[in-house]
Amino acid sequence: xxxxxxxxxxxxxxxxxxxxxxxxxxxxxxxxxxxxxxxxxxxxxxxxxxxxxxxxxxxxxxxxxxxxxxxxxxxxxxxxxxxxxxxxxxxxxxxxxxxxxxxxxxxxxxxxxxxxxxxxxxxxxxxxxxxxxxxxxxxxxxxxxxxxxxxxxxxxxxxxxxxxxxxxxxxxxxxxx
Amino acid sequence: xxxxxxxxxxxxxxxxxxxxxxxxxxxxxxxxxxxxxxxxxxxxxxxxxxxxxxxxxxxxxxxxxxxxxxxxxxxxxxxxxxxxxxxxxxxxxxxxxxxxxxxxxxxxxxxxxxxxxxxxxxxxxxxxxxxxxxxxxxxxxxxxxxxxxxxxxxxxxxxxxxxxxxxxxxxxxxxxxxxxxxxxxxx
Numbered sequence: 001x002x003x004x005x006x007x008x009x010x011x012x013x014x015x016x017x018x019x020x021x022x023x024x025x026x027x028x029x030x031x032x033x034x035x036x037x038x039x040x041x042x043x044x045x046x047x048x049x050x051x052x053x054x055x056x057x058x059x060x061x062x063x064x065x066x067x068x069x070x071x072x073x074x075x076x077x078x079x080x081x082x083x084x085x086x087x088x089x090x091x092x093x094x095x096x097x098x099x100x101x102x103x104x105x106x107x108x109x110x111x112x113x114x115x116x117x118x119x120x121x122x123x124x125x126x127x128x129x130x131x132x133x134x135x136x137x138x139x140x141x142x143x144x145x146x147x148x149x150x151x152x153x154x155x156x157x158x159x160x161x162x163x164x165x166x167x168x169x170x171x172x173x174x175x176x177x
Numbered sequence: 178x179x180x181x182x183x184x185x186x187x188x189x190x191x192x193x194x195x196x197x198x199x200x201x202x203x204x205x206x207x208x209x210x211x212x213x214x215x216x217x218x219x220x221x222x223x224x225x226x227x228x229x230x231x232x233x234x235x236x237x238x239x240x241x242x243x244x245x246x247x248x249x250x251x252x253x254x255x256x257x258x259x260x261x262x263x264x265x266x267x268x269x270x271x272x273x274x275x276x277x278x279x280x281x282x283x284x285x286x287x288x289x290x291x292x293x294x295x296x297x298x299x300x301x302x303x304x305x306x307x308x309x310x311x312x313x314x315x316x317x318x319x320x321x322x323x324x325x326x327x328x329x330x331x332x333x334x335x336x337x338x339x340x341x342x343x344x345x346x347x348x349x350x351x352x353x354x355x356x357x358x359x360x361x362x363x364x
Contacts, residue, residue, distance in 0.1 A: 012195055019202045026209055034216040041223040048230045055237045062244045069251045076258045077251065113250065114257065128276050135269040139262045146261040147268055149292040155285065169257060 079144050084117055084168045092141065096134040098124040098159055108167070117168040118148075124159045131162060144169040280310040294341040295319070300333050307336055315340050 070077060086102040094100050100123045108116040125131050138145050151164040191199070275295065279285055283306065287298035295315075301307040304326065316322050319340035326334045 008192065009194075012198060016198055016202075019198075019206075023202075023205055023209065026213075031209060031213055031216070034213060034220070038216045038219055038223075041220060041227075045223050045226055045230075048227060052230050052234055052237075055234055055241075059237045059241050059244075062241050062248070066244050066248055066251075069248060069255075073251065073255055076255060079258070080254050113253070128272065132269050132273060135265050135272075139265055144258055144261055146264050149290055151268075151272070151290040153285075153288045155287065169261070171254070 076144070079142055080114075080169065080171045082142050083170065084119070084143050086119070088142070093134060093137065096125070096130050096137065098126060113172050115170045115172050117170070119166045119168060120163070121166055122161070122163050124156065124161050126159065128153075128160070138166075278311070278314050280306070282306055283311055293344055294339070296340070297338040298336070299338075300329055300335050302333050304334060307334070312338070318342075 084105065086105065089102060090100055101121070103120045103122070105117055105119050108118050135147060138147065146167045146169070148165045148167055152162065154161045154163075272290065275288065275290070279297075279299075283299055283301045285297060285299040287296075289296040297311075301311070307324070307326075312322060312324060315338065320343040321341045323339045325337050329335045
């Protein structure tokens, strides 16, 4: 039996086989590894995106905490930034004393991130109650001030003259400006 | 003049089978290449996105670090402010207690409050009143108490009472005092 295949059919068969081989080789050697890589990359990207969301959440929480601290303690934070003014201090606290004088404002050794100024104070009061009121009021002042030893009370006729030192604390950052 | 009774069939360069094969393979190849380019483009985008995410993470990390240092500093400020407020309040209470301690029959002319002591100058009708009403409570507070008297013009006695707290003994009695001392030393 003789099979009659034309030359053209043979060409076609050969071309089909070649193309099919190309498709198979391209698929297995290029497309499938690329697909695998795509899947892996997508997984990595999803993981990174989740991690980024966590980072963002953490940053948002930290920012919220910072804002909360800043708004809750605005007065204290501003007080640390305010520069000490004897005139303003006298204006604010003169009412607690019969007379109030401040002298010798000098800078002490710096503490970590704070500058400390020492102010000598001489004053006269009617009664110790005025001094107690002053100590209460100083905690709400525009500066961070601590009253320090030695404190001296001396009877001066009807008045009590008092001498004490105050330490004014300021952030270094603010004092350098 | 016609030589045949049948109509001549049209002949083309590419036969029907070839056309079928070509169109099949061309569609297949186009699909394969499109898929490949899609994957290639996606890969490129993924790499870009990954880089962006990494960059954003670094920025966020730096931001968080900055905010944390700000928080630490604010907390430090609050702690210092709180300790100063407490110190002022304690000072107020100490002075109030001191003046409450002095009996009505004894008059003070001068009081000096030191970091670890108290010096009182005053006038008392007699030594007994001073000893029972002022020195006794002072002794219970201070570790060392010294008194000296000299006569006043009106027959009363002027006195100078010097009282000290030994910081070493105090630190043994209360370990917290040591911490406060360190803080006040820093102040």
